[in-house]
Each structure stands twice: as C-alpha cells, then as structure tokens.
Amino acid sequence: MGREVAVSVRELVKEYDGTLALRGVSFDIYKGEVFGLLGPNGAGKTTLMNILAGILLPTSGKAEVLGHDVVRESRAVRALVGFCPQETVAYEELNAMENMMFYAGLYGLPRSEAKRRSKELLEFVRLLDVAKKPVREFSGGMKRRLNLAIALINDPEVLLLDEPTTGLDPRARRDAWHYIEGLKAEGRTILLATHYMEEADRLSDRVAIMDLGRVIALDTPEALKKSVGELSVIEVHVEEASEALKEALSALSENGKILSGEDYVRLYTRDPEAVLPKAVEATLRAGAKVISVSVSEPTLEDVFLKLTGRRLE
Amino acid sequence: MGLRAILAIAERDVRSTAKDKMALFWIVAFPIFMLTMSFLLWANPMPPVTVKVGIVYEDTTVNWGNLTFTAKNITDIMKEVYVETEEGKVKVFNVVEYGNKTDEALRDLKAGKLDAVVVYLDRFSVNASYGLSAKAEIYVRGGDAYTEQVTRAVLTQFFDELSDRIAEARIEVMEQNFPEDQLPPGQKQMIVEWMKGLAWPVNTTIETVTPETLMGKAGLRGWFTIAMTGVQLLMSGLAIGATMVVEERDRKTLRRLMAAPIGPWDLLLGKTLSGLVWLGISSLVCIGYGLAWGARIYWHPLENPAHALVPVLLLMGGLMMTGLGLLISMVAKTSKGASGLATAIGFPLMFLTGIWMPKWMLPRPLRVFANCFPLTMIVDALRAVMVFDAGLEAVLPVLPWTILATLVFYGLGVLAYKVVLRRSL
Numbered sequence: 001m002g003r004e005v006a007v008s009v010r011e012l013v014k015e016y017d018g019t020l021a022l023r024g025v026s027f028d029i030y031k032g033e034v035f036g037l038l039g040p041n042g043a044g045k046t047t048l049m050n051i052l053a054g055i056l057l058p059t060s061g062k063a064e065v066l067g068h069d070v071v072r073e074s075r076a077v078r079a080l081v082g083f084c085p086q087e088t089v090a091y092e093e094l095n096a097m098e099n100m101m102f103y104a105g106l107y108g109l110p111r112s113e114a115k116r117r118s119k120e121l122l123e124f125v126r127l128l129d130v131a132k133k134p135v136r137e138f139s140g141g142m143k144r145r146l147n148l149a150i151a152l153i154n155d156p157e158v159l160l161l162d163e164p165t166t167g168l169d170p171r172a173r174r175d176a177w178h179y180i181e182g183l184k185a186e187g188r189t190i191l192l193a194t195h196y197m198e199e200a201d202r203l204s205d206r207v208a209i210m211d212l213g214r215v216i217a218l219d220t221p222e223a224l225k226k227s228v229g230e231l232s233v234i235e236v237h238v239e240e241a242s243e244a245l246k247e248a249l250s251a252l253s254e255n256g257k258i259l260s261g262e263d264y265v266r267l268y269t270r271d272p273e274a275v276l277p278k279a280v281e282a283t284l285r286a287g288a289k290v291i292s293v294s295v296s297e298p299t300l301e302d303v304f305l306k307l308t309g310r311r312l313e
Numbered sequence: 314m315g316l317r318a319i320l321a322i323a324e325r326d327v328r329s330t331a332k333d334k335m336a337l338f339w340i341v342a343f344p345i346f347m348l349t350m351s352f353l354l355w356a357n358p359m360p361p362v363t364v365k366v367g368i369v370y371e372d373t374t375v376n377w378g379n380l381t382f383t384a385k386n387i388t389d390i391m392k393e394v395y396v397e398t399e400e401g402k403v404k405v406f407n408v409v410e411y412g413n414k415t416d417e418a419l420r421d422l423k424a425g426k427l428d429a430v431v432v433y434l435d436r437f438s439v440n441a442s443y444g445l446s447a448k449a450e451i452y453v454r455g456g457d458a459y460t461e462q463v464t465r466a467v468l469t470q471f472f473d474e475l476s477d478r479i480a481e482a483r484i485e486v487m488e489q490n491f492p493e494d495q496l497p498p499g500q501k502q503m504i505v506e507w508m509k510g511l512a513w514p515v516n517t518t519i520e521t522v523t524p525e526t527l528m529g530k531a532g533l534r535g536w537f538t539i540a541m542t543g544v545q546l547l548m549s550g551l552a553i554g555a556t557m558v559v560e561e562r563d564r565k566t567l568r569r570l571m572a573a574p575i576g577p578w579d580l581l582l583g584k585t586l587s588g589l590v591w592l593g594i595s596s597l598v599c600i601g602y603g604l605a606w607g608a609r610i611y612w613h614p615l616e617n618p619a620h621a622l623v624p625v626l627l628l629m630g631g632l633m634m635t636g637l638g639l640l641i642s643m644v645a646k647t648s649k650g651a652s653g654l655a656t657a658i659g660f661p662l663m664f665l666t667g668i669w670m671p672k673w674m675l676p677r678p679l680r681v682f683a684n685c686f687p688l689t690m691i692v693d694a695l696r697a698v699m700v701f702d703a704g705l706e707a708v709l710p711v712l713p714w715t716i717l718a719t720l721v722f723y724g725l726g727v728l729a730y731k732v733v734l735r736r737s738l
Binding site: 054076087089091094101106107108 | 315317321325328329332333564565566568570571572573574575576738
C-alpha cells in the first residue's frame with residue numbers, strides 16, 4: 001500500500017512580470033514526513049511556499065494540500081496549514097501573549113481556547129516566562145521561536161517553514177532544529193525550505209534540490225549524497241585560498257571540480273590515500289599555509305555543486 | 314467574512330496604536346494643543362475700539378456761565394461713554410483737550426498720536442443753548458481704512474445721538490412754553506408733531522444681532538471644537554487609509570496575515586473598524602476638551618433628533634477620508650511615505666475647505682470648492698447642530714450628497730486597497 005500524500009504539486013509555474021520564478025515544479029510530500037527544499041536564494045523556494053500557503057496564485061499547474069486545491073479552496077487550505085515565514089511576524093510593540101491571541105483570532109479560535117493554546121505553545125517554545133514582555137525586547141532566536149509558536153496556533157497538520165533559521169547564531173539554530181524534530185515526532189507533515197545543507201541533511205526525510213525555479217534532484221539525503229559517486233572529499237584548510245592553490249588542487253580532483261571558499265578548498269577523489277599527500281604537497285608548493293587537512297564523505301552541498309557547477313549560497 | 318477575525322484585527326490595531334507614542338500624539342495631544350492655542354488666540358470676541366480724540370475749543374463762548382449746553386459739557390459726556398463686554402466696561406473715547414490750539418491737535422493727528430480731532434467752532438456753546446445751529450469740525454485720521462471707518466462710525470453715531478437728544482430737549486422746552494389758550498384745540502399737538510418731523514425726517518433704529526451661539530467666547534470655542542473634530546477626521550482619516558496596507562507590508566506581517574483563513578474584506582473591515590474607533594476617541598477628546606474650556610456644545614438627542622445623527626455624520630466623515638487615504642496608498646511605496654503624503658494632502662485641505670478657517674475668509678473660487686467638499690458639508694452640519702442647536706433642517710438637505718460621497722470615496726478606496734494588496738503580496 002502506498003503512503004498517504006499530504007501535499008501534491010504538479011507542474012507548478014509562477015511568472016512575475018515576464019520572469020519565471022517556478023518552471024514546472026512537481027513532487028509529493030507524504031504525511032508525517034519532513035520534506036526539505038534546498039536551494040540558493042532565488043531558487044523559487046519562497047514562491048513555492050507562498051503558493052502552498054494560499055498567498056499567491058500559480059500561473060499554471062496544480063497544488064493540493066490534504067486534498068484541497070490551493071486555488072479553488074484557498075481558505076480551507078489556509079485553515080489547515082501552519083505557515084512560518086522567514087521574517088518576524090509578531091508585532092514588536094505587543095507582547096508574546098497578545099500576538100498569540102491575535103493570530104488565534106484570525107483562525108477563529110474562541111477566546112478561552114485561544115488562551116489555553118497560546119499558553120501551551122509558549123511553553124513549548126520556552127517563552128511562557130516572558131509572555132508579557134514586548135516582543136521588541138526579544139532576541140532573534142526568541143522571535144523565531146515565537147514565529148514557530150504562531151505557526152502552530154491552529155494546530156496544523158501541515159507546517160510550512162520558510163528558512164526558519166536564517167540569520168540565527170549556531171546555538172539558536174540547533175535550538176530551532178530541536179523544536180522541528182519535536183514536531184516531526186508528533187507526526188506533523190513539514191515542508192522545510194532552507195539554504196543550509198546541514199539543516200536539510202539533518203532534519204529532512206527527503207530533500208528536493210531547487211535551482212532557478214526547477215527541482216533538479218529529489219531523494220533522501222543519503223541517496224542524494226551517493227549520487228555524487230563513490231567519491232571522498234579532501235578538505236584543505238589554509239590561511240588564504242589563492243587562485244594558484246585552487247588551480248593546483250583542481251588538477252588533482254575528479255573531473256577537475258572543486259569547492260572553495262576564502263580559507264578552504266574541497267576536492268573529490270576515488271583514492272583519498274594516494275591523493276592526500278599530493279594535495280598537501282601541491283598546497284605547500286602554491287605557497288599556502290596549511291591549517292588542517294581532512295577526508296570526509298560528500299555533503300548535499302557537494303551534490304549541488306555536481307548538479308549545477310555552482311556553490312550553494 | 315469572519316466576525317472573530319475582523320474583531321481580532323481591529324483589537325490588534327487598537328492595541329498597537331495605543332502603544333505608539335507618535336500615533337497617540339496625533340490622535341490625542343495634537344487636538345488638545347491646537348484647541349488650546351485656538352481658544353487662547355482666536356476664540357475671543359473682537360474687543361471694542363477706543364477712539365483717541367483731540368478736542369479743540371475755538372468756541373469763545375465755551376466758558377459763559379449762564380448757558381445750558383456747552384462744548385465742555387459734550388467733552389464730559391464723551392469721557393463717560395462705555396460699552397459693556399464679557400471682560401467688563403470699555404471706554405469708547407480717550408479724550409485729550411488742546412484748549413484753542415487747533416494746529417497742535419492737527420499736528421498730533423498727522424503724527425498718528427490721535428484717531429480724530431473735534432474742533433468746536435466759535436459760538437458753538439451759545440448756539441447749542443439758544444436753539445441755533447451749533448457747528449463743529451471733525452478730522453479723522455486716514456491711511457488705515459479699518460481704523461478710519463471705525464472712527465468715523467463711532468463719532469458719527471455719537472454726534473447723531475447727541476443731536477437727537479438736543480432736538481428732543483428743545484422740542485420739550487417749546488412744548489412747555491406754547492401759549493395753549495391762544496391755539497385752537499388739538500393744534501398744539503399738531504405743531505409738536507410737525508417739529509419732530511423737522512428734527513427727524515426719517516426715524517430709523519439700528520440694532521446689531523449676533524447669532525446667540527457665536528456671541529462671546531463659549532460660542533467661538535464651540536466653533537473651533539467642531540473645526541478640530543473635522544480636522545481630525547480629515548488628517549487622521551487620510552493617514553489611517555494611506556497606511557492601512559503599506560504598514561503591514563513594511564512590518565513584513567502582511568504575508569503571514571494573508572496566510573490565515575481570512576479574506577481581503579476581513580482585513581479591510583478590521584482595519585477600518587480600528588481606525589473608526591480612534592477617530593471616535595479623537596472626536597471625544599476634542600469635544601471633551603472643548604467642554605472643559607466652556608465651549609458651547611449642544612447634545613440632547615432625545616429632544617433634538619438632529620443630534621442623534623451626529624454619530625452618523627462622524628462615521629461618514631471617517632469612512633470618506635479613510636477611502637481617500639486608501640487612494641493615496643496607491644502611490645506610496647512605504648508607510649512613512651504614505652503617512653507623509655496624507656499629511657501633505659490633508660494639511661492644505663484643512664485650510665482650503667473651510668473646515669479650520671471660516672469659509673468667508675476664503676477667496677471666491679475656493680469658497681465654491683469648500684461648499685462642494687463633502688467633509689465640509691459634514692462639518693458645517695455638525696456645527697449647525699452642535700453649536701447652533703439647529704434641527705433636522707440643517708442635516709437632511711446635505712444627507713443624500715454626503716451619503717453618496719461616502720459610498721463613492723470608500724468604494725474607490727476599496728478598489729485601490731485591492732490593487733495595493735495584490736501588489737504587496
């Protein structure tokens with residue numbers, strides 16, 4: 001028996017003033033799964049989220065959430081979905097409780113139920129102690145937690161999280177992951193848009209990699225990483241990655257592809273034991289000061305590089 | 314449409330505004346400040362004018378001892394003429410006597426030290442006492458048309474009155490001295506009447522009648538109180554409409570709002586409701602503050618049905634200006650821009666529509682515009698009802714046009730709102 005589909009997207013196209021933001025996106029999200037949408041800025045993740053949240057109308061194609069068409073039954077879809085955009089949606093002059101009560105009102109919750117649910121959710125995101133404090137006094141991490149609590153006010157079966165950890169420090173990000181894992185454990189269906197490959201890798205059951213309005217790969221994180229091939233990654237950390245260094249290490253990498261930043265270069269090889277000493281030697285020859293060298297398995301970023309030839313930024 | 318969602322939006326908006334110091338300034342502090350200034354500076358009845366008069370006696374008979382009526386007597390009367398005002402008695406003439414030095418008095422007149430000079434010509438006193446024509450010359454300072462007119466009017470009225478009294482006294486003396494036994498019956502009365510006809514060929518009386526409610530400070534303060542209510546409807550209404558959508562867009566909450574199961578109408582009605590609540594509060598602040606200063610404001614809806622229409626007029630004014638504000642939001646890119654544009658449009662309208670400045674002070678073409686501007690009609694009707702205690706006759710004639718204008722302005726505002734909302738998502 002096949003798994004039950006919570007969200008179905010078929011050939012979705014969205015055009016803004018002659019620019020195609022989505023170019024025929026199709027996928028299914030199963031009930032209870034965390035579905036990652038990974039892609040750089042401008043890949044079309046937010047546009048897709050907005051269509052599924054019932055905010056935008058698609059130019060063509062079809063999308064259904066829990067069997068409801070997002071265009072024809074937009075209000076029903078919005079009542080079933082919890083939407084957490086990347087911006088702070090709380091009104092900063094109000095306190096957390098007032099914000100929760102306001103959003104509860106938008107979903108038509110009676111006052112007593114709204115109060116009970118708001119308390120529960122503020123407790124869930126560990127904000128009950130500061131429920132009467134104006135949101136403007138909250139840290140970035142606290143505001144994101146409040147965003148999440150607001151997204152849950154209608155007890156949604158499907159949760160749309162649009163880059164929920166963008167701009168957070170590593171600790172606050174790990175904190176947010178903890179809550180998302182908790183929601184997954186409750187059996188909610190979660191669509192998680194992110195440009196952090198580590199986030200998609202850790203939280204998602206399946207990941208759709210998007211680029212320029214298209215889904216260019218869709219599978220479990222493990223399968224996607226395997227698609228890079230039986231390659232290992234040698235990462236050379238240096239003080240400064242010069243062009244000469246990149247050129248030298250590119251010559252040692254499989255197919256000549258490397259991934260580099262200001263202070264590192266990643267190269268790919270089927271034979272790390274043989275290539276590692278050569279890489280160190282080439283680095284020293286290029287005049288770079290080596291900080292560390294490591295061998296690891298490919299990441300989703302490596303998958304994106306393989307598919308597009310560009311870094312995931 | 315969901316009532317709970319509309320109320321939630323309105324409640325949130327009211328709470329946010331209550332915590333916004335700048336918004337509270339415009340809604341509460343600004344009308345209080347403006348009314349205080351107006352009450353202190355402008356809501357005072359025009360004070361009576363005191364005319365500074367130089368008196369010259371070229372009259373050589375002025376000091377004759379046996380005369381009944383001399384130029385000096387007139388000067389003494391002049392010194393005792395007062396008008397009653399709310400602040401007490403005010404002297405009409407400030408008299409400076411120059412003896413017989415006409416040149417000196419006229420020099421002071423030319424130097425602007427006097428408003429007028431009265432020269433009693435020779436034999437004035439003896440002629441006045443013995444029933445002949447007593448002559449005097451009056452010089453009035455020119456240059457300032459207003460002062461000249463007032464001085465002329467005051468002196469003319471004084472000497473007319475004086476002349477009347479002298480004529481009356483003379484007729485009385487003659488009446489007493491008629492040899493009644495030498496006249497046919499009834500002839501004496503006929504002669505007296507004929508003499509009165511000679512003295513007053515046209516007998517007119519002039520009375521000044523000021524509308525009761527504008528007489529004095531209380532009425533003027535009432536006028537300004539309603540004017541300020543109109544200004545609040547204009548300025549705050551425009552700002553509320555102009556920032557309705559763009560403010561949510563700037564805060565980045567709009568997408569999240571529209572992801573909830575609400576429609577565009579819920580947002581519009583919730584926001585409009587909150588705007589009307591604040592406009593109502595602002596109107597109450599104006600009226601309450603005016604009453605605290607003793608402004609004459611009538612409000613007895615059970616006795617005067619026109620007073621029951623006051624909330625309807627305020628509601629229409631609020632909706633009308635909110636609609637106009639929504640139209641403004643079409644060209645605004647940010648909330649600050651929308652608010653600035655609303656102020657830039659509202660501020661001149663405040664003066665050009667006769668809401669804050671009386672319409673009679675406007676040039677003719679603007680007066681025509683003001684008479685057609687629907688919010689001016691509403692404010693005029695509010696003034697008629699609340700300051701002049703007028704009845705339905707002041708409201709019913711403007712009701713059809715103002716209802717139509719409200720529907721058109723708010724209707725156009727709704728169309729603009731939908732465009733701005735679509736663009737903002």
